[in-house]
Amino acid sequence: MAEGYKYHRVLLKLSGEALMGDAGYGIDPKVVDSLAGQIAEVVNDGVQLAVVVGGGNIFRGLAGSASGMDRAQADYIGMLATCMNALALQDGFQRAGVESRVMSAIEMKQVAETYIRGRAIRHLEKGRVTIFAAGTGSPYCTTDTTAALRALEINAECLMKATKVDGIYDSDPVTNSDAVRFDTISYKDILANDLHVMDSTATGYCMDNGMPMIVFDLMVPGNIKAALQGKNVGTTVVSSVG
Secondary structure (H helix, E strand, O other), rough: OOOOOOOOEEEEEOHHHHHHOOOOOOOHHHHHHHHHHHHHHHHHHOOEEEEEEOOOOOHHHHHHHOOOOOOOOOOHHHHHHHHHHHHHHHHHHHHHOOEEEEEEEOOOOOOOOOOOHHHHHHHHHHEEEEEEEOOOOOOOOOOOHHHHHHHHHOOOOOOEEEEEOEEOOOOOOOOOOOOOOOOEHHHHHHOOOOOOOOHHHHHHHHHHHOOOEEEEEOOOOOOOHHOOOOOEEEEEEEOOOO
């Protein structure tokens, strides 16, 4: 058990956009190194951590579909983009001295293991950061849905959703200076108020199976550790409030 931590097995959901930093496209090595350092700290303390990463910094399936591509084909391209990000993260973890494994929902034996639930759990038990790539392996599924599904499959205690804001607000804090941040909110209230924290499928998975979620600002160094220790660095989403 990781001493001083509220959560001991977690899944961290990273957007592909988080990896591009200020570059506007692709992967910023400085961002990867910063992430790897923060994750190395908690893993070395004994936290079992898995990662789902998006691919929006390289290709977004919905955008491709909107431009006239076949939706399923566009989604497959997006899945391959997540594999590129996963390999970049693995390289960063290696340089930070953390053992990791990339597990892909699409078979690509030369660069990643094929996702097998039991093997993924075994990697976590051995202290390896496990990076889940290629979404669910099926089109029409977002990486948010993948994160919720994988979190449930590995028996995670919490799903952590890294964003560029410090939690969930009742309106957009960028355009409304009076927006109010929630310390805690229920999944039902997220759906009822159309807050767009995750897609409705992912929200339903978490709500129906009692998976708590922490939404926090990834851009603040140390927030990953603070959130795992139960400190108030974002918004906690639960099945019901009160």
